[in-house]
Amino acid sequence: MPDSPRPPQPRVLRVAVPTPLRRLFDYRPCQTPPPDGWRPGLRVQVPFGRRQVVGVVVDCVQDSDLPLARLKPVDGWLDADPLPDDWLWLCRFTARYYQHPLGDTLHQAMPVLLRQGRALASRMREQWQATAQGLAADDARLRRAPRQAELLTMLAQHPQGLAAQAILAQGFSRDQLKALAAKGLVACREIPLTAATPHAGRLLAEPPLPLNGEQAAALAAIHQRLDGFHPCLLHGVTGSGKTEVYLQLIEAVVERGGQALLLVPEIGLTPQTLARFRRRFRAPVVALHSGLTDHERLDAWEAAASGRAPIVIGTRSAIFTPLARPGVIIVDEEHDGSFKQQEGLRYHARDLAVARAHRHAIPLVLGSATPSLESLQRARQGDYRHLRLTRRASRHAPARLELLDLRGRPRQGGLIPPAIAAIGETLAAxxxxxxxxxxxxxxxxxxxxxxxxxxxxxxxxxxxxxxxQPPMLACHHCDKRRPIPDACPECGSADLRPLGSGTERTEETLAALFPKVAVHRIDRDSTRRRDALEAVLTQVRRGEPCLLVGTQMLAKGHHLPHVTLVVVVNADAGLYASDFRALEHSAQLLEQVAGRAGRAAHPGRVLVQTLHDDDPHLQLLARQGYDALAERLLEERRAARLPPFRFLALLRLESPREAAATTLGGEAAAALRRWLAERQLAVDCLGPVPAPMERRQGRYHLQLMLAADRRSQLHEACAQLSAWLEASPEARRVRWSLDIDPQTLA
Structure with missing residues (x-):
C-alpha cells in the first residue's frame, strides 16, 4: 500500500518570539526542513531586529499579510520533534486568559537552556553492570585481583547496574572498571540522569501508613473517578494527614501507568516533601523549583516530558512541566499566595492546574487547612467535591488561639510577661x-x-x-541599603532608638532570657545559603528543647513534632490593611502557624498577642476557628460584591514621573468608559487611584480596577484596554501591566 501523501509544506511560519508585543511574526521556512516537516511547537532560530532569538512555531500557513518576498527566512530549526502538545496548549491558554503576549509566555514557561537554544535532551550518566560472562565467571580468573573480584561480586548483586558515581563512592577505581571491561566481565552503557527504575511490581520502598476513617473515605471518593476530570477540595485541619492521602493516591495513579504532578507553595517545603516521597517510592521523583541549576531543571523537565519520571514535585512554575501520561494534579496549601506570580506573566498556578486537569480529564486535588474563599465558594456551589478531614493524626485536637492583650504591658523583644513565662514553662518541660x-x-x-x-x-x-546582622538600614521594597547613622541627620542628636521588633531583636532577647537554650532564627536573611533551612530543621527535629524564631517561612507545612507552644508576637498587621483580602490572608497565616503546635505526643498551645483582642473577627477565629470566620467573610464579600462573587482585573501603571502615569491612567479610563457605554457591557471601571504604596523603587504607581459579574465581559474589556494602550504613544513612556484575578492590591 503506497504511503499517504505528505501535506504540502507551508510557505509561511507564524512564530512567537519573546517580546512584549501581543502578536506573532511571519517568517519563510529555511531551505532545509525538519525530518518530519514543519509543525507547531518546533523551536526555531530567527532574526529579530538586530538580534537572533529563539522562537516557537505556532502555526504553519500558506499566506501572509505581507508579500512573501519581504519575509525573512528562519535561520534554522532546533528540534526534530515539536515541544509537547499539552505544553503548547497550556501556554496558549495562559497567554489568552492572562492577557499576556504569547511569545513571552512561551519564553517564561520553558527552562532557561531551552530559551537559549539548547537541545531538549537529558544529560547522560554511566551505568555499569555485569555481563553474562561476568555472572558465570569463577573466582580463579580474578584470584590475583581481589578488588576486581569484589567489584564484580557487587555488580552481580545489582542486575540493573550501578552508576559510576555510586561505584567510585564505594572505594573502587575507574582502572578496576576498565580492567573488568577488557576481560568482558562488565559493560558500560549511558542512560539519562533521571532514568526509570523498573520496580517489578514493587513500587513502594516502605509500606503506607494506616488511614483513619476520614482519610480512607476521602481517598475512596477520589478513586471513584480516576479516569475523568474530578476536582476535589481536601479540607483538612493541620496535621490531619493530607500528605498520606496524596501518597496513596499517587501510588494508585503510578500503578496505572500515569504521572502525578504535586505543587507546593515554597521552595523551603520541597526538600522535606521530596525526602518523604523518595522514601516511599522506588520510582524516580524529580523536583522543579528556583533552587535548581539550569542543567538540573532541564533534566527534570525532560524526564517528565518523556514519561521517565512518574512523580514531579515543584513550586509555582512547575505547572508548566509537560507530562507524557498525566494522571493527577495535586496543589498542596492551595490557598497560599505564593502560587500567584506577582510580576511579568501574572498567572496563578492553582487556577492553571484546574484548567490543565480539565483539559487532560484527570482528577485534581486542592489541599489546605485554610482554603481560599474562592475554592470554598466553588465547593459550596458544587463545582468541587468537598472532602473534610477534621481529626489530627495525633490524638490531640488542634490548639485554639488564646488572645493576649498587649495594651499597657511592658515588652521585651516584642514579648509581654505572660508569653515569656509560658515560654519558660514549656522549655522547662x-x-x-x-x-x-x-x-x-x-x-x-x-x-x-x-x-x-x-x-x-x-x-x-x-x-x-x-x-x-550585618548592621545597616535596608528597604525591603527596593533593597536600598545605607549605613546606620551615628547621629540624627535632622537635629544631630545621638539618641537614636529602634522602634518595634523584628526577628533579630526577638532572637537577641530570647537568647538573653534563656541563655542555656539554643535559639534558631529562620527568615529570608538567615536561610539565603542553599540547604540552610533544611539543616536547621534537621537539628530541630532531634527533639532537644530549643526556641524557633521565624517569619511565615515556618508557618507553611513543616512538621515540627516537638513544638508544643506557638507565640504570635503581633497579630494585628493584617487586620486593618486597605486590601480587602488582608483579613482572609491574616487568618490563614495565624491558623497555619498555630498548626505547628501539638502535632505529636503532647498537646499544643497557641498564644496570640494583639492590641485588639476585642475585634469580632479575631474573636470568632479564636473561638470557632477558620471555617466559621470564612463563612462570615464570604457573606461580607457577597454583600460588598467582591470576589469570589465578582471578577476583577487590575491595570497597573508606573513611571518615574507622576504626571505621566496620572495622565495616561485618566485617558485610558475615559476611553474604556466610552467603549463600555457603546457596547453596553456591565463592567465597572474604577479609578485610576494611587496604589497603596504610591512611590516604590523611585517610580509612581497607579491602578485602574475593572470589575464584572461575568468573566467573559471582563476579558473583553481587558482586551480592548490592552489594544488601546498598545496604540497609545503615551503608553510607550509608562510601564503598564494587566493583572487578571489579582490576589493583592499592593
Missing part, C-alpha cells in the same frame, strides 16, 4: 517553642528620640528596616 514574628530585621525602623526623625527610604513611601 523539655519541649520546643516557636515564636512567630512576620517581620525580619532587628526593628521596623530607627527613630530619633529628640526630634522624631524616622529612617525613611528615599525611593519608596516606606521606612527602612534596622538590621544588626
Amino acid at each position: 523539655g519541649h520546643q517553642v516557636l515564636v512567630f514574628i512576620n517581620r525580619r530585621g532587628f526593628a521596623p525602623t530607627l527613630a530619633c528620640h529628640a526630634c522624631g526623625w524616622l529612617a525613611e527610604c528615599e525611593a519608596c513611601d516606606a521606612r527602612m528596616t534596622l538590621h544588626r
Whole structure:
C-alpha cells in the first residue's frame, strides 16, 4: 500500500518570539526542513531586529499579510520533534486568559537552556553492570585481583547496574572498571540522569501508613473517578494527614501507568516533601523549583516530558512541566499566595492546574487547612467535591488561639510577661517553642528620640528596616541599603532608638532570657545559603528543647513534632490593611502557624498577642476557628460584591514621573468608559487611584480596577484596554501591566 501523501509544506511560519508585543511574526521556512516537516511547537532560530532569538512555531500557513518576498527566512530549526502538545496548549491558554503576549509566555514557561537554544535532551550518566560472562565467571580468573573480584561480586548483586558515581563512592577505581571491561566481565552503557527504575511490581520502598476513617473515605471518593476530570477540595485541619492521602493516591495513579504532578507553595517545603516521597517510592521523583541549576531543571523537565519520571514535585512554575501520561494534579496549601506570580506573566498556578486537569480529564486535588474563599465558594456551589478531614493524626485536637492583650504591658523583644513565662514553662518541660514574628530585621525602623526623625527610604513611601546582622538600614521594597547613622541627620542628636521588633531583636532577647537554650532564627536573611533551612530543621527535629524564631517561612507545612507552644508576637498587621483580602490572608497565616503546635505526643498551645483582642473577627477565629470566620467573610464579600462573587482585573501603571502615569491612567479610563457605554457591557471601571504604596523603587504607581459579574465581559474589556494602550504613544513612556484575578492590591 503506497504511503499517504505528505501535506504540502507551508510557505509561511507564524512564530512567537519573546517580546512584549501581543502578536506573532511571519517568517519563510529555511531551505532545509525538519525530518518530519514543519509543525507547531518546533523551536526555531530567527532574526529579530538586530538580534537572533529563539522562537516557537505556532502555526504553519500558506499566506501572509505581507508579500512573501519581504519575509525573512528562519535561520534554522532546533528540534526534530515539536515541544509537547499539552505544553503548547497550556501556554496558549495562559497567554489568552492572562492577557499576556504569547511569545513571552512561551519564553517564561520553558527552562532557561531551552530559551537559549539548547537541545531538549537529558544529560547522560554511566551505568555499569555485569555481563553474562561476568555472572558465570569463577573466582580463579580474578584470584590475583581481589578488588576486581569484589567489584564484580557487587555488580552481580545489582542486575540493573550501578552508576559510576555510586561505584567510585564505594572505594573502587575507574582502572578496576576498565580492567573488568577488557576481560568482558562488565559493560558500560549511558542512560539519562533521571532514568526509570523498573520496580517489578514493587513500587513502594516502605509500606503506607494506616488511614483513619476520614482519610480512607476521602481517598475512596477520589478513586471513584480516576479516569475523568474530578476536582476535589481536601479540607483538612493541620496535621490531619493530607500528605498520606496524596501518597496513596499517587501510588494508585503510578500503578496505572500515569504521572502525578504535586505543587507546593515554597521552595523551603520541597526538600522535606521530596525526602518523604523518595522514601516511599522506588520510582524516580524529580523536583522543579528556583533552587535548581539550569542543567538540573532541564533534566527534570525532560524526564517528565518523556514519561521517565512518574512523580514531579515543584513550586509555582512547575505547572508548566509537560507530562507524557498525566494522571493527577495535586496543589498542596492551595490557598497560599505564593502560587500567584506577582510580576511579568501574572498567572496563578492553582487556577492553571484546574484548567490543565480539565483539559487532560484527570482528577485534581486542592489541599489546605485554610482554603481560599474562592475554592470554598466553588465547593459550596458544587463545582468541587468537598472532602473534610477534621481529626489530627495525633490524638490531640488542634490548639485554639488564646488572645493576649498587649495594651499597657511592658515588652521585651516584642514579648509581654505572660508569653515569656509560658515560654519558660514549656522549655522547662523539655519541649520546643516557636515564636512567630512576620517581620525580619532587628526593628521596623530607627527613630530619633529628640526630634522624631524616622529612617525613611528615599525611593519608596516606606521606612527602612534596622538590621544588626550585618548592621545597616535596608528597604525591603527596593533593597536600598545605607549605613546606620551615628547621629540624627535632622537635629544631630545621638539618641537614636529602634522602634518595634523584628526577628533579630526577638532572637537577641530570647537568647538573653534563656541563655542555656539554643535559639534558631529562620527568615529570608538567615536561610539565603542553599540547604540552610533544611539543616536547621534537621537539628530541630532531634527533639532537644530549643526556641524557633521565624517569619511565615515556618508557618507553611513543616512538621515540627516537638513544638508544643506557638507565640504570635503581633497579630494585628493584617487586620486593618486597605486590601480587602488582608483579613482572609491574616487568618490563614495565624491558623497555619498555630498548626505547628501539638502535632505529636503532647498537646499544643497557641498564644496570640494583639492590641485588639476585642475585634469580632479575631474573636470568632479564636473561638470557632477558620471555617466559621470564612463563612462570615464570604457573606461580607457577597454583600460588598467582591470576589469570589465578582471578577476583577487590575491595570497597573508606573513611571518615574507622576504626571505621566496620572495622565495616561485618566485617558485610558475615559476611553474604556466610552467603549463600555457603546457596547453596553456591565463592567465597572474604577479609578485610576494611587496604589497603596504610591512611590516604590523611585517610580509612581497607579491602578485602574475593572470589575464584572461575568468573566467573559471582563476579558473583553481587558482586551480592548490592552489594544488601546498598545496604540497609545503615551503608553510607550509608562510601564503598564494587566493583572487578571489579582490576589493583592499592593
